[in-house]
Amino acid sequence: MRLAIAGGGLGGLTLARILHRHGIDAVVYEREANRSARSQGGSLDLHPESGQRALAEAGLAGRFRSQARPEGEEHRILDPAGRTLVHHTPDPGSFSGRPEIDRRALRDLLLDSLPGDAVAWGHRLVAATPRPDGGFVLTFHGGHRAECDLLVGADGARSVVRSLLTDARLSYVATLVELSISDADRRHPDIAELVGPGNLWCIGANLILAAQRLGDGSIRVGFSVRAEDRDVDTYRTKRDLLDLFDGWDPRLTALIEAGDSAPTPRRIEAMPIGTRWAHRPGLTLIGDAAHLMPPVGEGANQAMLDAAELAGALAADPADPDSAIRAYEEAMFARTHRIAEMSARVQAMMLSPTAADDIVRFFTARPTEPAPAE
Template sequence: MRIAIAGGGPGGLTLARILHRHGIGAVVYERDADRSARTQGGMLDLHSESGQHALTEAGLAGRFWSAARPEGEELRILDPAGRMLLHHRPQPSSVAGRPEIDRSDLRDLLLDSLPGDTIVWQHRLVAATPRPGGGFALTFDDGRTTGCDVLIGADGARSVVRPLLTDAPLSTVALLAELSVGDVDRRHPDLAALVGPGNLWCLGESRILAAQRLGDGSLRVGISLPADGVGLDAASDTRALLAGGPGLGAAPDTRTLLDMFRGWSPRLTALVEAADGAATMRRIETMPIGTRWATRPGVTLIGDAAHLMPPVGEGANQAMLDAAELAAALAANPADPDAAIRAYEETMFRRIGPIAEMSARVQVMMLTPTAAADLLRFFTPEPAG
């Protein structure tokens, strides 16, 4: 049984690792030229019931805790004047929470746990075609081809494998401008103190200025905006941000970004002014809640390819749990992969529905005029009794 996994993100690598532990071989086809070809993004908080559980199934829990940063759980929520609205501090040396780990460290941890020939780099899948006798013919962007008996799409938001199972559309729910500030302790100690060891959210009307501290001493800064521009004032030039079509317009300059935060405390807007280089613009897209498909022999999806949700803390966790559950099903029934896929999909569909609904609510909540009050209620526990 030749298993092909399209995509070497957290889900695809976790799947390959757990299959390897069960003695089941798989090949991961990854578009990057090598592990250091591009930055992997910010931090992830791994949840005990999903991401951490998957790493336990992968035999990597100890190595995860060696690389994790429990202090990264700290969260500060401020208003535009810079006043602290909420300050969550994790318990010292706690192993019961949701510790953060840099995406690059998680990827390295998973890559180092796999045989060297598991990952086939510089192979971006562009087509997957059913073969008459079963399985799929795979075509890559440079014209190379290969085949497989079982195909698992772990290839993200714009999955090439997904159309084999569903034509669910993607919807843009927000826009994100990403910036980076390097060597922050030495170059910008005031910003290091402002953000702290974890996450900072500054909540205004229909916009968020956020930052998170990474293990390499840099800050990752994000500006979240409503996709339709509703709530942005006339002073905000959003033409470059709200360009039509699947792509985005040219990256806005610093002045354009700062115009969106007129009247905000200079302590906060300094995060934008200190950025190294231009912003990277991204669309935040989602699939319809409740997306399902009829099981098809030899193919399935995990992670964003299966259930693209807003990035509010569940995406990578659910991708890794998908991987653990699919690997367990295949290991339990290696002679009948189609039955294993069917069992995995039914479990996944039931699990993802309420999580997708919650994620959508949080995404809407974060970009409303009442975001600060709504999120404070969300993060404040109900009084006992």
Template sequence: MRIAICGGGLGGLTLARVLHRHGIEATVYEREASRSARSQGGSLDLHPESGQRALAEAGLAGRFRSRARPEGEEHRVLDPTGRTLVHHEPDPGSFSGRPEIDRSALRDLLLDSLPRDAVLWGHRLAAATPRSEGGCDLAFDSGHRTGCDLLVGADGARSVVRKLLTGVQLSYVATLVELSIEDVDRRHPEIAELVGGGNLWCVGANQILAAQRLGDGSLRVGISLRATDRPLDSKRALLDIFDGWDARLTTLIEAGDSAPVPRAIETMPIGTRWTSRPGVTLIGDAAHLMPPVGEGANQAMLDGAELAGHLAANPADPDAAIRAYEEAMFTRISPIAEMSARVQAMMLSDTAADDIVRFFTARPTEAASTG
């Protein structure tokens, strides 16, 4: 059985790794030119019941612990005046919670666990065409063509594979603008002290200015706003939005080494399902695009591990394996998508500061992991 995984993100790589452990070959087609072609983003926390469980299925739990940063669970929440509302500090060196790991380090861990020829770089899927006899023909922007018996769409928010299963439309729910600050401890010690060892949220009405420490000594700054069409690609435009905020907070924008990079945050409707189709399925954002509040990567990795488990348990009937995976995934994802939507709305509400403080007080571990 020829298995094609379109997308070399965390979900697709986890699927390929767990299949490999079961002696099942799969080819990952990734649009990026190489593993170092672009930045992989910030840090994420791996949840024991999802991301860490997937890594255990992949046989990589020990390697994860050697690269993770439990101190990254530190979380500070401030108001626009700089007053501390919440300060969550993890137990030093403890892996009992949801330790942070840089996305790039986690992706490298997964890539290094696969055969060298398992990932084909520079393969952006242009079209997938079902065959009458089963399987799909695949065409890539590069001109390369191939076929497969089983196609897994791990190709993210704008999934090409998704169109084979559902015509669901995405909704624009928020705007995220990102900047980065390199070598923060040496170049900006006052900012390093403000952020601490993990995450900082500065929360106002309908807007959040956040910063996240990475393992390489840099900071990733993120500005979350309600959906807007106003231009946000300059520091001046961002500083205008935070006019009147404490100057210690807005230095996070002024110190940015990169130009601001705005992007639309889109989601799929909660409860999205499709009728199972032989030889094709979806994982991760292709299957259940949610707001970025701490669940997306974790659920994508668990999707990959669970789909691989079903395929390994029923190799003679992959379509039955797909149906079993999809039904379990739909059931698991629906309440998580509902929770993610509530958290997203809370974070950008008129009363966000009060709501977030109550959220942290009620569920400190879960709250500290969002972002």
């Protein structure tokens, strides 16, 4: 059985690793030229029941603990005047919660666990054509082709593989604008102290300014606004951003002023809650390709759990992969429906006129609920 995984993100690599442990070979086709081709974003909080469980099944729990940062769970929530509303401090050195790890570190950990030829770099999938006798012909940018008997779409929000299973359309739910502050402890010690070792949220009406400490000492800054407020191209300069935060405590707006480069805005999109598809032999989806949600801390965790459950099903019944896929899909649909509903509620709450009161109640009652670490 020739198994192809479209997409070398955390879900695709986790799937390849667990399959490899079970003696099942797979090729990961990744559009990037190499592992260092682009920034991998910020930090993730890995949940025990999903992301950490997947790493345990991948045989990588020990390596994860050697690189994760339990102190990164520290979470501060402030109002626009800089007053502290919530300050959650984790138990020192404890891995019982949701320790943070940089996306790049986690991706490298997974890549290092795979054979050198498991990832085909520079392969951007543009089409997957069914073969008459089953399986697919994969066509990549530049004209290169490959064939497979089983295709797993782990190719993210703009999945090419998804169109073979469903015509679900993405909806625009928010705008996220990001900046980065390098070497914060030395260059901006006041900002470094304000952010602390984990996550900082500053909550206003209909917008959130957030900052997150990374393992290399840099700070990732982002702010989110509702989708309908302004066009994304109106957030291209620091001046544009500072106008939005007029009247906020200068300690908070300093997060924007200290950014090393121009702001990078992007649209945040989501799939319809409850998206399903009819089973199709030799084909399935995991992660954002299957259930794109707002970035409130579940996306990577669910992608990795998808990978673990699919790999487990295929390893348990390698002679009947279609039965394994059916079982995986039914369980995944049920699990992610509830999580997608929760993610949509949290996203709406974070960008509401009463966000500060709502979020304080939420975290006071359920202090371990997800933070937007995507």
